Amino acid sequence: MARMKFLCDIERCIDCKGCVIACKEGNGVPVGINRRRVITINQGKPGEKSISIACMHCSDAPCIAVCPVNAIYQRDDGIVLVNKDVCIGCGYCFMACPFGVPQFPKGDTFGKRGVMDKCTFCAGGPAPNFSEKERRLYGQNRIAEGKVPLCAAMCSTKALLAGDGDKIARIFQERVARRGSGAAAPGWSTAYK
Amino acid sequence: MKPKFRAVGMQAAVALFLLTAGSFVAYAEMLLRKFGSISTVQAFKEFGVISPQWHKYAGEFIAFTHKIGSWYLPVLVGVPLLFLLHYLVIGPKSFSHKGQPIPFYGAFTRFLHWAVAILFSTVVVTGLMVLYAKALGGGSLILTARTLHLLCGYGFAVVAIPLFLIWLKDMLPAPYDIKWLFMAGGYLSKDVKEVPAGKFNLGQKMWFWLAFAGGAVMVYTGYYISSLSLQPEILTGYLKIHLILGLFIVALFITHLYMSLFAIKGSLSSMISGYKWEDEVRVLHSRMLKKS
Numbered sequence: 001m002a003r004m005k006f007l008c009d010i011e012r013c014i015d016c017k018g019c020v021i022a023c024k025e026g027n028g029v030p031v032g033i034n035r036r037r038v039i040t041i042n043q044g045k046p047g048e049k050s051i052s053i054a055c056m057h058c059s060d061a062p063c064i065a066v067c068p069v070n071a072i073y074q075r076d077d078g079i080v081l082v083n084k085d086v087c088i089g090c091g092y093c094f095m096a097c098p099f100g101v102p103q104f105p106k107g108d109t110f111g112k113r114g115v116m117d118k119c120t121f122c123a124g125g126p127a128p129n130f131s132e133k134e135r136r137l138y139g140q141n142r143i144a145e146g147k148v149p150l151c152a153a154m155c156s157t158k159a160l161l162a163g164d165g166d167k168i169a170r171i172f173q174e175r176v177a178r179r180g181s182g183a184a185a186p187g188w189s190t191a192y193k
Numbered sequence: 194m195k196p197k198f199r200a201v202g203m204q205a206a207v208a209l210f211l212l213t214a215g216s217f218v219a220y221a222e223m224l225l226r227k228f229g230s231i232s233t234v235q236a237f238k239e240f241g242v243i244s245p246q247w248h249k250y251a252g253e254f255i256a257f258t259h260k261i262g263s264w265y266l267p268v269l270v271g272v273p274l275l276f277l278l279h280y281l282v283i284g285p286k287s288f289s290h291k292g293q294p295i296p297f298y299g300a301f302t303r304f305l306h307w308a309v310a311i312l313f314s315t316v317v318v319t320g321l322m323v324l325y326a327k328a329l330g331g332g333s334l335i336l337t338a339r340t341l342h343l344l345c346g347y348g349f350a351v352v353a354i355p356l357f358l359i360w361l362k363d364m365l366p367a368p369y370d371i372k373w374l375f376m377a378g379g380y381l382s383k384d385v386k387e388v389p390a391g392k393f394n395l396g397q398k399m400w401f402w403l404a405f406a407g408g409a410v411m412v413y414t415g416y417y418i419s420s421l422s423l424q425p426e427i428l429t430g431y432l433k434i435h436l437i438l439g440l441f442i443v444a445l446f447i448t449h450l451y452m453s454l455f456a457i458k459g460s461l462s463s464m465i466s467g468y469k470w471e472d473e474v475r476v477l478h479s480r481m482l483k484k485s
Contacts, residue, residue, distance in 0.1 A: 010236055041239045046224070047231040051240050062251055066258045068324075069331035088326050088335040091418065092258055095425045095432065098247040104421070112340050113419065 002164035003078045004121055004143075006152070007172055008052045011179070012159035015040045015050035019151035019160055023054070026150040027122070027139025030105040035119040036151055052160050054151070055080060055101045055119035063093035063102060071116075077143075078165075079121040084137045087115035121162070122149035246426040254429040261436050262324060268444045269321070276451040283383055287458035292471035297392075303467055305356040312352060313404070315345040317446050320439060343419055350412045357405045363392040364402070369480060370395040379477075380456070387479045394477065396452070400445050407438055 015038055023029065023036045036054040041047075057080045064072045064080065071086040072093060093102040093116060104113035124141030127134035134141060142149060152162035161168040231239075298306070319342040326335040369389035378396050379388045388394065393401070414431040417423050423431070453460045457477070463469045474481060 010233060039240045039242065041236065042231070047236075049231060049236040049240075051237075051242065053240075053242055062255060065255045068258065068262075069326045069335070071331060086331040088323065088331050088339060090323065090326070090339070091421050091428075092432075094421055095429045096251055096254060096258075097425075098243045098251065100244070100425070107340075112343055113421075115336070 005165035007161040007168050009159045010049050010051050012157040013050040019052050022150045022154040033103045062096040066092040066096040079123045083126045084115045089113040089115045250426045272447045288473040290470040294468035297469045298467045308352045312345040312349040391480045
C-alpha cells in the first residue's frame with residue numbers, strides 16, 4: 001500500500017503562507033491554531049530559505065507511543081490521526097513530538113486546554129467519512145475523495161508535495177537532477193545574465 | 194603635447210577602466226553566487242524544525258510515561274492494605290475523652306483546613322483519574338476531571354497560604370521528634386504510652402511539609418504542564434517531578450485519611466469542634482501541656 005508523505009522543496013518555497021491559510025480555512029481549524037506553519041531563515045538577506053511544516057505522519061510516531069489513552073493511531077497508509085472523542089488533552093504528545101506539531105485550543109476556564117488538534121493529511125478522522133461530525137471535528141476528507149491535501153493542492157510553486165512517498169521522492173529527484181543547485185537553478189540564466 | 198606622452202595617458206585610462214569594471218563584475222558575481230550559497234542540508238539545520246535536544250530526552254520520556262502508572266499501583270493498593278493490617282492487628286487508639294476539653298484549632302483554622310481538605314482531595318482524585326484515564330475510557334469525563342484538577346489546584350495555592358502561616362510555628366522540627374520517630378509515634382504497640390510531641394507530632398509535620406512545600410512544587414510544575422509554555426525538554430522534566438512527587442503526596446494523603454478517620458478515635462470530631470480532650474493530649478501531645 002502507498003505510504004503517504006509530505007515533502008517541502010525549499011528551493012521552491014516562497015514563504016507565501018498559502019498552505020497555512022488554505023488548511024486553516026478549508027478545514028475550519030479552531031481559533032489560535034495553525035496545523036501548518038512556514039519557517040523562514042535569513043529573511044531579506046542572501047541565502048533566504050523557507051520551509052512549510054506540519055505533522056510529518058512519522059513511522060513509529062512518538063505521539064502514539066506516549067498517548068495515555070491510545071487516542072492517536074496510524075492508518076495503513078501511514079497517516080497519523082487523533083480521536084477527539086477519546087483525547088484528554090494531557091499534552092504528552094506535544095512533549096514527545098520532535099516537530100512541535102500537536103496544538104491545543106484554549107478553553108474558557110482558566111486557560112484550560114481542549115483536545116489535541118493536528119494535521120490530518122486532509123483524511124478527516126475516525127468519524128464516518130463525509131459525516132457532519134467528521135467535518136466539524138477534523139475538517140475535510142479529501143483523501144477519501146481521491147484528492148491531495150489542501151496545502152499541497154494550492155501550493156503556487158508546487159514546493160509542497162504530498163502523496164505516495166515513492167512517487168513524490170521520484171518527482172523531487174527529477175527536479176534536483178534538472179536544476180542542479182545554486183546558479184544552475186531554473187530561471188537563473190534568464191533573470192541574471 | 195607630445196604624441197608619445199598621449200599614448201601613455203590612454204593606456205593608463207584603459208587600465209583604470211578595466212580595473213574598475215572588473216571589480217564591479219567580480220562583486221556582482223559574488224552577490225549572485227551568495228543566493229545559492231546555502232546548501233539544502235545547511236538550510237534544514239538552520240530551520241531548527243527538530244529540537245536539537247529531542248534525541249536526548251524523548252526516548253526516556255516515552256519510557257517514563259509507560260512506567261508511571263505501575264509505580265502508583267503499589268501505593269494505591271499497598272498502603273491501604275498495610276493500614277487494614279494495622280487496624281486488625283494493633284487496632285485504633287481510643288481515649289475516654291474525659292477531663293477538660295483543650296482548645297486546639299480556632300474557628301478560622303478549621304474553616305481553612307476544610308477548605309484546603311476539599312480542594313486537595315479533589316486534586317488527588319482528579320489527578321489519579323487523569324493518570325488512569327485509559328481505564329476510565331478517556332474523553333469528556335477526563336477533560337472535566339482535568340478542569341477540576343486545574344481549578345482546585347489554583348484554589349489550593351490561594352487557600353493554603355494562610356493555613357501554612359498559622360501552623361508554621363508549631364510545625365518546625367524539634368529535638369524530641371527523633372524520639373518520636375524511633376518509637377514510630379507509638380502506633381506499633383497497643384500500650385498507651387506518652388509520646389514526645391508538641392502541638393503536632395513528627396508524622397503530622399511530615400504531612401504538613403509534604404502537602405504545603407510539596408504542594409507549592411506541584412502548583413509550580415502543574416502551571417507549566419497545563420500552559421505548555423516552556424521547551425519540551427523542560428516540560429518533560431517538570432512532568433516527571435509532578436508525577437513522582439505526587440506519588441509521595443498520595444501515600445501520605447492516604448495515611449492522613451487513615452489516621453484521622455480510623456486510627457485515632459475522635460480525631461475527626463476535634464477538627465470539627467476545635468477541642469481535644471485532656472487525656473488524649475497528655476498521651477499524644479505530651480510536650481504541649483508541659484510547656485504551658
